[in-house]
Amino acid sequence: AQSVSQHNHHVILSEAASLELGCNYSYGGTVNLFWYVQYPGQHLQLLLKYFSGDPLVKGIKGFEAEFIKSKFSFNLRKPSVQWSDTAEYFCAVNSPYGGSQGNLIFGKGTKLSVKP
Amino acid sequence: NAGVTQTPKFRVLKTGQSMTLLCAQDMNHEYMYWYRQDPGMGLRLIHYSVGEGTTAKGEVPDGYNVSRLKKQNFLLGLESAAPSQTSVYFCASSFPHEQYFGPGTRLTVT
Numbered sequence: 001a002q003s004v005s006q007h008n009h010h011v012i013l014s015e016a017a018s019l020e021l022g023c024n025y026s027y028g029g030t031v032n033l034f035w036y037v038q039y040p041g042q043h044l045q046l047l048l049k050y051f052s053g054d055p056l057v058k059g060i061k062g063f064e065a066e067f068i069k070s071k072f073s074f075n076l077r078k079p080s081v082q083w084s085d086t087a088e089y090f091c092a093v094n095s096p097y098g099g100s101q102g103n104l105i106f107g108k109g110t111k112l113s114v115k116p
Numbered sequence: 117n118a119g120v121t122q123t124p125k126f127r128v129l130k131t132g133q134s135m136t137l138l139c140a141q142d143m144n145h146e147y148m149y150w151y152r153q154d155p156g157m158g159l160r161l162i163h164y165s166v167g168e169g170t171t172a173k174g175e176v177p178d179g180y181n182v183s184r185l186k187k188q189n190f191l192l193g194l195e196s197a198a199p200s201q202t203s204v205y206f207c208a209s210s211f212p213h214e215q216y217f218g219p220g221t222r223l224t225v226t
Binding site: 034044046049051104107108109 | 208
């Protein structure tokens with residue numbers, strides 16, 4: 001069965017620090033990869049996605065992620081975090097082939113707290 | 117274009133009561149989903165639908181039923197609520213891979 005692992009449960013950073021959140025997945029075939037963000041009290045919003053092509057993808061608000069197929073990883077990065085980036089971040093994966101394989105499998109999330 | 121909407125936003129039930137959560141989307145998406153979110157557990161799929169009139173079980177379907185009579189609506193029912201169903205429920209829709217989420221329903225079962 002597919003699974004997604006997010007290594008850090010809670011990350012605390014000061015403003016302007018660099019961020020890297022780890023995500024690894026287990027699935028032997030072609031995958032679509034996503035990072036979602038959930039600000040306090042809000043619903044999930046898409047940060048960025050990878051379907052195919054350039055493995056370095058850029059998303060909203062200065063976030064980027066790199067797909068490394070050999071490592072089954074899709075780590076999220078931001079060079080300089082802001083207090084407004086305080087949120088919970090979810091990595092997710094699905095198969096591009098639809099049906100139940102198209103269902104998203106989510107990691108358990110990483111809470112990011114940015115100190116002003 | 118409202119996207120994905122959910123009603124109600126909050127609800128408190130007593131054990132054994134029933135209720136229905138409504139999800140509506142105006143993006144003409146084929147796929148719709150119901151998730152529950154619990155602290156430290158991420159999002160877990162309850163049921164999903166790949167089109168009008170079809171539904172299927174997800175990871176945690178027990179105690180829930182769903183219906184998709186119209187393409188734009190996906191209903192989640194709890195026939196006999198239990199305290200273990202206290203959670204935040206999110207609906208999502210997609211066409212088919214990038215999912216768009218609703219604002220959530222916070223349900224407390226006492």
